[in-house]
Amino acid sequence: MPPIPLLLSAGEASGDMYAARLAAALRQRMDVAIFGMGGPQMRAAGVEIITDYSEVSVVGITEVLKRLPSLRRAMRRLVDEAERRHPPLAILTDFPGFHLRLARKLRPQGIRNVYYICPQFWAWRPWRVNLVRRRFARALCIFPFEEKFYAEAGVPVKFIGHPLVGNVKATLTRELFCKKYGLKEEGRMITVLPGSRRGEIAHHVPVLVEALEEVRRRLPDPTTVVVAVAPGLDALRLQEKFPADWNVRLIEDDTYNALGAADLAIVSSGTATVEAALLGKPMIAVYRLSPLTARLAKPLIRTKFFSMVNLIAGRAVVPELIQNDFTPQRVAAEAEKLLSASQESKNRVSEMIRGLEEVRKQLGPPGAVDRAADEIVGLLRAAKSNTG
Numbered sequence: 391m392p393p394i395p396l397l398l399s400a401g402e403a404s405g406d407m408y409a410a411r412l413a414a415a416l417r418q419r420m421d422v423a424i425f426g427m428g429g430p431q432m433r434a435a436g437v438e439i440i441t442d443y444s445e446v447s448v449v450g451i452t453e454v455l456k457r458l459p460s461l462r463r464a465m466r467r468l469v470d471e472a473e474r475r476h477p478p479l480a481i482l483t484d485f486p487g488f489h490l491r492l493a494r495k496l497r498p499q500g501i502r503n504v505y506y507i508c509p510q511f512w513a514w515r516p517w518r519v520n521l522v523r524r525r526f527a528r529a530l531c532i533f534p535f536e537e538k539f540y541a542e543a544g545v546p547v548k549f550i551g552h553p554l555v556g557n558v559k560a561t562l563t564r565e566l567f568c569k570k571y572g573l574k575e576e577g578r579m580i581t582v583l584p585g586s587r588r589g590e591i592a593h594h595v596p597v598l599v600e601a602l603e604e605v606r607r608r609l610p611d612p613t614t615v616v617v618a619v620a621p622g623l624d625a626l627r628l629q630e631k632f633p634a635d636w637n638v639r640l641i642e643d644d645t646y647n648a649l650g651a652a653d654l655a656i657v658s659s660g661t662a663t664v665e666a667a668l669l670g671k672p673m674i675a676v677y678r679l680s681p682l683t684a685r686l687a688k689p690l691i692r693t694k695f696f697s698m699v700n701l702i703a704g705r706a707v708v709p710e711l712i713q714n715d716f717t718p719q720r721v722a723a724e725a726e727k728l729l730s731a732s733q734e735s736k737n738r739v740s741e742m743i744r745g746l747e748e749v750r751k752q753l754g755p756p757g758a759v760d761r762a763a764d765e766i767v768g769l770l771r772a773a774k775s776n777t778g
Contacts, residue, residue, distance in 0.1 A: 393423040394770065395477040397501070398437055399468065399492065400428045401485030402447045403586035403620050404661035408507055408553050408759070409483045410435040415763035420770065425475065427468055430621055441467045444622055446488055447587055461488065469495045476500075478773050479527075481766060483507050486518065493525040502527040504769065506762055508547070512539045513701065519543040528769060530762050533702060534752055550761040551754025554661075558668040560650025567651040571639050577612035578729055580605070581652035581671075583645070583662045584628075586620035590658055593678040595631045597718055598656065602636075604722035609729055616652065618645040654728050656721065659697040659710065664753070667699050667746045672739050674724045675699065675710040702752055707745030 396416065400409040410431035413424050417436065425438040427446070433439050441464040465488070472480065480496050482489040486509035493503040508531040511519045522529055522545050529540050529547040540547035560567075568575040580602070584594045606613055615638045619625045625640045632638040641648045645662075646669065649655055655666045659677040666673045675697035695701050697710045709724045711717070728739055 391421075393421040395475040396422050396424045397468070397472050397475075397477045397480040397496075398424050398426040398428070398432070398483075399480070399485075399489065400426075400432065400483040401443050401488050403429065403443075403622060405483040405485055405507065406431045406443060406621070409481075410437070411553060411557075411759045412481070412483075412506060412762055412766075413437050415759050416766060419763055419767050423475075425471060425477075426480075427464060440471050446485075464488075465492060465495070468492060472496055472501060473499055478502065478770060479504055479766065481506050484509055486511070490518070490521050490525065494521075497525060502769070502773070504766060505529040506766075507532055507553075508536055508540060510536075512536065519545065528765065530765060532753075532758060534754065535702075548761075548765055549754070550765070551756075551758035552664065553758040553762075554664055554668055555750075555753050555758060556756025558646055558665050560647050560669060562647045562650070564651040567647050571616075571641065573614055573616070573639060574612065577614060578609065578653045579614045579616060579651055580725070580729075581616045581618060581648045581655045583618050583620075583649075583655065583657045583666075585658035585660075586623070588623075590677075591623065591628065594658060594676065594716075595628070597678065597716055598676075598721070599632055600718035601656075601721035601725070603633075604718050605725045605729075608722055608726050615639070616641055616648050618648045654725060656725070659712070661698070663697050663699045663708070664702075664749075667749045668753075670743055670746050670750075672728050672742050673699075673708050674721060674728075675708055676716045676721065677710075677712050678716045679713065699746070699749055702749045703745055705745075707749065708742060 398409050398413055400406045406429035409428055413435040416422055425440055427441045427443055428437055428439055429443045445460045446464050480501050481504045484507040503526045505526045508529050523543055529545045530550050531537055531547055532552045534549055537547055537549040565575055582598055585591055602615055617638055617640045619640050619642045625642055629640050649666055649669050649671050655671050655673040657663050657666050657673050657675055659675045663675050696712045699708050700706055711720050
């Protein structure tokens with residue numbers, strides 16, 4: 391028998407990572423031919439990429455408008471390919487602005503949709519959970535409190551735990567990390583994760599450069615700056631945004647070791663904050679949208695916190711500097727509170743590390759991707775027995 395075709399789609403770097411791991415787990419369990427939208431990690435996992443996620447990876451309401459032609463082309467390619475191959479399931483990873491529409495177009499073809507990594511509708515625009523109920527046969531959520539939210543809306547949902555648990559590990563000591571990249575082990579090290587999208591880089595990096603300059607003025611001891619470059623970003627162009635005399639070290643494909651070696655991380659709010667939490671790394675979460683997008687989005691937000699770490703904890707475990715609060719002075723002030731030699735600073739770091747441990751405990755045991763794959767295989771076998 392020929393392999394079972396499956397559509398698997400991700401629209402950004404973190405989704406590409408999660409979907410690639412799922413693709414590998416599915417291929418271990420069944421003879422499947424997986425195609426869809428994704429990036430380098432899905433491609434490396436053997437997924438046939440019909441359209442690259444770089445064509446659609448945007449954040450913000452106004453930013454989406456500029457990319458509408460690319461979004462429409464990507465949608466058309468996926469729908470046409472699904473019509474040609476007739477997959478029994480489409481597995482859609484987060485990225486709701488695109489995937490809710492894709493799910494609507496796939497259903498008339500008789501394709502059942504599975505949401506892998508449920509959107510955070512409990513945080514903003516919660517009424518869109520009704521679209522998930524109508525368009526998806528199963529939703530797989532990664533945060534414990536999401537299961538209740540989706541179940542109460544009538545969505546067939548299962549909590550699988552967070553795919554990063556058990557996979558986020560530093561493999562080098564600080565000494566070996568510094569030796570590998572020619573860095574001084576002495577002094578403070580700040581690791582910066584500025585984001586994975588071009589829009590995030592444009593909004594974040596100029597503020598971060600000024601903030602780091604302010605940190606260097608406030609803290610007399612030498613400070614090493616490491617920038618972890620997300621997949622798909624141009625490291626050379628990013629390097630040019632930092633002053634040449636700083637000797638900033640840009641690191642590619644080694645984010646966990648870059649975080650593990652740091653005394654402090656400054657992290658674009660999102661999946662990266664969960665990665666830093668799993669490594670127990672003190673951090674400052676930052677984020678900025680275009681002013682117009684921020685104004686349009688503000689009435690839709692239903693949560694007190696923005697960063698995933700604080701949302702999971704239900705309290706302010708880490709400082710989050712969002713939009714107008716994300717200024718060089720505020721970043722530098724928070725960094726000084728966490729990096730100074732005072733007892734108050736040491737107490738603050740200890741308290742934060744305890745809070746991050748609480749967050750880690752809420753993310754479920756290792757094996758989330760395997761649990762997701764088992765659910766999907768169960769759906770495929772049930773569909774086969776119903777048609778057989």
